[in-house]
Amino acid sequence: MDYDTYGSTAVELAIDLANADREAGPEWATAFLRAHAEWLEPGTATELSADEAWRAAATADLVRAVALATAQPEVLERLNALLALAHPQPYATDHDGELHLHYARREAPALEQLTTTVAMGLAQVVAQHGWQRLGVCSAEGCDDVYVDTSRNASRRYCSNTCASRSTVAAYRARRREEDPAAAPGHPR
Ligand SMILES: [Zn+2]
Numbered sequence: 001m002d003y004d005t006y007g008s009t010a011v012e013l014a015i016d017l018a019n020a021d022r023e024a025g026p027e028w029a030t031a032f033l034r035a036h037a038e039w040l041e042p043g044t045a046t047e048l049s050a051d052e053a054w055r056a057a058a059t060a061d062l063v064r065a066v067a068l069a070t071a072q073p074e075v076l077e078r079l080n081a082l083l084a085l086a087h088p089q090p091y092a093t094d095h096d097g098e099l100h101l102h103y104a105r106r107e108a109p110a111l112e113q114l115t116t117t118v119a120m121g122l123a124q125v126v127a128q129h130g131w132q133r134l135g136v137c138s139a140e141g142c143d144d145v146y147v148d149t150s151r152n153a154s155r156r157y158c159s160n161t162c163a164s165r166s167t168v169a170a171y172r173a174r175r176r177e178e179d180p181a182a183a184p185g186h187p188r
């Protein structure tokens with residue numbers, strides 16, 4: 001499985017949204033939209049009000065909830081709550097040279113474009129490839145979510161950074177077991 005078969009990579013936007021850092025307060029939403037402007041129709045105003053930022057956060061929480069669900073009834077309930085926020089009005093376009101679908105109407109405000117694209121992108125992947133493709137990072141101290149696009153569904157980490165950090169940590173733990181003198185801080 002790779003992204004080419006999705007016909008859409010909108011699920012990446014959903015994952016990025018779920019993992020977005022919201023500590024900055026309501027401004028996080030505007031910053032997120034500006035960093036992901038390629039997903040919006042050119043000319044869309046990216047300034048969100050505090051209320052809109054709150055609604056974007058609720059969408060982010062629902063994406064995370066779908067990724068964390070461990071049983072299908074849970075997935076359905078959460079995915080449908082997310083889809084209820086969407087206002088899909090799809091159209092086909094080849095603005096980047098390849099024919100693909102956009103899910104939100106062109107003139108929709110930024111929040112509507114975001115919510116609709118995220119909900120439809122996530123729902124499409126879950127329906128086509130299964131909700132088991134969504135997961136949460138196994139690295140210690142990281143709870144970012146991911147979509148597993150590997151052929152054998154073997155992904156466990158949100159990023160290469162977390163994967164190599166965990167590999168190093170496991171290696172060190174193994175060395176400590178084999179040779180306690182190699183433990184950090186142990187007097188040599
Ligand atoms: Zn496009």
Ligand SMILES: [Zn+2]
Pocket residue numbers: 137138139142143144157158159162
């Ligand atoms: Zn991670």
